[in-house]
Amino acid sequence: MLKYVAKRILLAIVTIWAVGTLTFFLMNMVPGGPFLSEKAISPQATAALEAKYGLDKPLLQRYFTYITDALKGDFGDSLKQRGRTVMSIIKMKFPVSARVGGISVLVALCLGIPLGCIAALKRGKFLDSLISVVSTCGIAVPSFVVCTLLMYTLGVNLKLLPTMGLTSWKHYIMPVIALSFYPTAYIMRLMRSSMLDVLGQDYMRTAKAKGVAGFWILFKHAMRNAILPVVTYVGPMLAYTVTGSFVVEKIFVIPGLGGEFIGAIGGRDYTLIMGTTIFLATLIIIMNVVVDIVYKLVDPRINLK
Amino acid sequence: MKKRVLALLLTATMILGLTACGGKDTPAADGGADSAQTTTESGTDNEDAASTETSDGEKILSVQVGPDPETIDPALNSAVDGGNMLLHSFECLLAVDEDGQLIPGQAESWETSEDGLTWTFHLRDGLKWSDSSDLTAKDFEYSWKRVCDPMVAAPYAETVLGMVAGFDEAITGDLDALQVVAQDDKTLVVTLKNPCSYFGSLAAFATLSPVQQATVEANGDAWATAAETYISNGPFYISEWVPGSHILMSKNPNYWNADAIKLDGIKWHLIEDDNASLSAYQTGEVLMIKSVPAEEIPSLRENSDFYVDPIIGTYYLSLNTARAPFDDARVRKALSLAIDRDYVANTLMQGTYSPAYNFMGPGWVDTDGSQFIDNANGGQTYISEDYEANLEEAKQLLADAGYPDGAGFPSIVYSTNDQAYHKVVAEYLQEAWAQLGIDCKVDIVEWASFTPMRRNGDYDSSRNGWVGDYSDPSNMLDLLYSTNGNNDGKFNNAEYDAAMELSRTTLDAAERSQALHTAEDILMEETACVPVAYYNDFWLQSDKITGSWHSPYGYWYFMYADIAE
Numbered sequence: 119m120l121k122y123v124a125k126r127i128l129l130a131i132v133t134i135w136a137v138g139t140l141t142f143f144l145m146n147m148v149p150g151g152p153f154l155s156e157k158a159i160s161p162q163a164t165a166a167l168e169a170k171y172g173l174d175k176p177l178l179q180r181y182f183t184y185i186t187d188a189l190k191g192d193f194g195d196s197l198k199q200r201g202r203t204v205m206s207i208i209k210m211k212f213p214v215s216a217r218v219g220g221i222s223v224l225v226a227l228c229l230g231i232p233l234g235c236i237a238a239l240k241r242g243k244f245l246d247s248l249i250s251v252v253s254t255c256g257i258a259v260p261s262f263v264v265c266t267l268l269m270y271t272l273g274v275n276l277k278l279l280p281t282m283g284l285t286s287w288k289h290y291i292m293p294v295i296a297l298s299f300y301p302t303a304y305i306m307r308l309m310r311s312s313m314l315d316v317l318g319q320d321y322m323r324t325a326k327a328k329g330v331a332g333f334w335i336l337f338k339h340a341m342r343n344a345i346l347p348v349v350t351y352v353g354p355m356l357a358y359t360v361t362g363s364f365v366v367e368k369i370f371v372i373p374g375l376g377g378e379f380i381g382a383i384g385g386r387d388y389t390l391i392m393g394t395t396i397f398l399a400t401l402i403i404i405m406n407v408v409v410d411i412v413y414k415l416v417d418p419r420i421n422l423k
Numbered sequence: 424m425k426k427r428v429l430a431l432l433l434t435a436t437m438i439l440g441l442t443a444c445g446g447k448d449t450p451a452a453d454g455g456a457d458s459a460q461t462t463t464e465s466g467t468d469n470e471d472a473a474s475t476e477t478s479d480g481e482k483i484l485s486v487q488v489g490p491d492p493e494t495i496d497p498a499l500n501s502a503v504d505g506g507n508m509l510l511h512s513f514e515c516l517l518a519v520d521e522d523g524q525l526i527p528g529q530a531e532s533w534e535t536s537e538d539g540l541t542w543t544f545h546l547r548d549g550l551k552w553s554d555s556s557d558l559t560a561k562d563f564e565y566s567w568k569r570v571c572d573p574m575v576a577a578p579y580a581e582t583v584l585g586m587v588a589g590f591d592e593a594i595t596g597d598l599d600a601l602q603v604v605a606q607d608d609k610t611l612v613v614t615l616k617n618p619c620s621y622f623g624s625l626a627a628f629a630t631l632s633p634v635q636q637a638t639v640e641a642n643g644d645a646w647a648t649a650a651e652t653y654i655s656n657g658p659f660y661i662s663e664w665v666p667g668s669h670i671l672m673s674k675n676p677n678y679w680n681a682d683a684i685k686l687d688g689i690k691w692h693l694i695e696d697d698n699a700s701l702s703a704y705q706t707g708e709v710l711m712i713k714s715v716p717a718e719e720i721p722s723l724r725e726n727s728d729f730y731v732d733p734i735i736g737t738y739y740l741s742l743n744t745a746r747a748p749f750d751d752a753r754v755r756k757a758l759s760l761a762i763d764r765d766y767v768a769n770t771l772m773q774g775t776y777s778p779a780y781n782f783m784g785p786g787w788v789d790t791d792g793s794q795f796i797d798n799a800n801g802g803q804t805y806i807s808e809d810y811e812a813n814l815e816e817a818k819q820l821l822a823d824a825g826y827p828d829g830a831g832f833p834s835i836v837y838s839t840n841d842q843a844y845h846k847v848v849a850e851y852l853q854e855a856w857a858q859l860g861i862d863c864k865v866d867i868v869e870w871a872s873f874t875p876m877r878r879n880g881d882y883d884s885s886r887n888g889w890v891g892d893y894s895d896p897s898n899m900l901d902l903l904y905s906t907n908g909n910n911d912g913k914f915n916n917a918e919y920d921a922a923m924e925l926s927r928t929t930l931d932a933a934e935r936s937q938a939l940h941t942a943e944d945i946l947m948e949e950t951a952c953v954p955v956a957y958y959n960d961f962w963l964q965s966d967k968i969t970g971s972w973h974s975p976y977g978y979w980y981f982m983y984a985d986i987a988e
Contacts, residue, residue: 150869273702368699
């Protein structure tokens, strides 16, 4: 197991390096630059800015400087948000996104898994149909529609909930619903189909035949096997959700990391593009390793090597 | 049976979905009337919303003028939303009043030498920073030199200080060469290399706000990123800043005119999304919003809380004069005259722009203080408002240029980025130019790639626009000067350049005015670019806000505002 983890970490470093290198050269191939605006700034000012941030150096040299700095933990200054370092931006905004995202993932798990199980147990009954319809909607309706509908009904018309910011628990309700809508639906469907699969297995029949009580069959024998696909999905989903959603954060005015991914690319903020990309890549890789370990815990048959 | 239930359920949800979608349009129409009610209602709501903030009896005004500013370092800012923050937290030597006239700011008086080269500013007594330390002329000297520092790389350095003696040396690093000298604690003397009649406007320009040397040197660029280190000298200071959420400004008790400030604070909500900002306004969480969704404008237009006010700037098209057939002034003029400006501004752009029959719109100030537009072309618009006649003239011009009914005219490309009304205007241009028999293709380019493409002259025709920094007409007329960095159409006309040169050197106000008008005459006759519409700001503002105003620079002045109970 330890050996496995060590191997995965090594592999992770190589992957992150590859992601970073690809991003670095790709973003520099795209036309445009960070110091452009509708109004041309004087050539002197542009030159001074480029010199200040080292953009006047050849591309390869910049690449090696970046890699060596990054290894030392220095991800540079944001080129657009003058006076802020990339690390300070991530440190300031990630916790906000992580809080909203984390709650949303919890909600999705708490709703998705039981509802999926119920749908499987009541297969073909009214409840199953209802859950199917709801989950189809959940997958088909994009988050900006959910956000707008929530905002319009609960926020503007009924004035039940505040529409912006994150200052009280009430502020969390709408963003969390919007963010957990899709994953809840997806988990429900995953859970339902894998549960149905497991319920049809011979050992389930055996357990039933031996007279194990209904609830225990479900909890001890079926659940454990059925939950594996959900675990696979939740790992990367968690990484994406805690780094923030561009749409949801924009609509509910949440000062999270989501907007920075898009903003950095639009503004050609090279250092911030690199920083956020590497950060997201690292999170996804960590989550994948965690998923593998959870696999092992849930299903002892799986051998990690 | 079960299948039928499922099918029924599905149809039910689909119908629900459809009505939800369809319903969106219909209620939007009376949504206008609704929102008028909500604004009146919001009176009570506001007290609720406000009371959470004002539990200790403080009067805090909540507004929205844009998303997170990229920077609020006076030297680095080049955007209007950052400018609004600077306007309320800093004060320059001079200020601009409600009528656009220069008034004393940190300087209580100022004078210009006979030759127009020496400007002397006398500071008020007892000026202080927001941290209660003393502010002297030395601080201005430091701040202005800092703007020239290549390590600061201020985008507006040349615009605001390019005419000061020693600028060329200062911009390469020899800061002390800049002829800005604090003679004593209360006197700042500036020596120019050539006369600049509008230097007073620059002395009121946010880039030249004073910044506190000790704070800046201790924190580097980061001084302007946190409330604790953001020391200022204006009517308010920043007491809390949550990036992406809000900037809270509190009244600065050390400001010389603090007695005139009625608000205890201003909360700037940094909302990026138009719909989010409208919701916040409708629920009464903010009393004024700048970001209004375009699709809501038809229903909001008639409301008394919807405002449209001109800013100095023009939406125009650049035609690449370095490429045939745009090197022919007749072709350029034909393309210009084929555009129905009234339709573009009032129908396509929903009246949020005004039709531009001149290049220089309302708000630009002539040398005698009158409106530049009133004196242009003898008081007539350059382009006639009679569209039918214009179209006939356009066809004739095109025939004269050798392309009767567009025969033999090459297919052209119109490039634009996709934001706001840019795409609908592009589609309209295709239609308008097709009337001349010209085939135009539209090329939508991503923003960050669009600017360099246009600047490199790598296009046929493209969208362009300019919003003025200060109200002297040279600020926009300079765009067509042959070597100007923003001369995207590569217009090169010796007479035009000569007129602009004269406007820069002459000391005689009448002669200068004449030169500037001559320049616009040439620009319009030669169709150096194609003005389409004048910019306006449009916004929603509750009538509970009193004593605020909007300036043609695109700024809102809330410092002397009050909230009516």
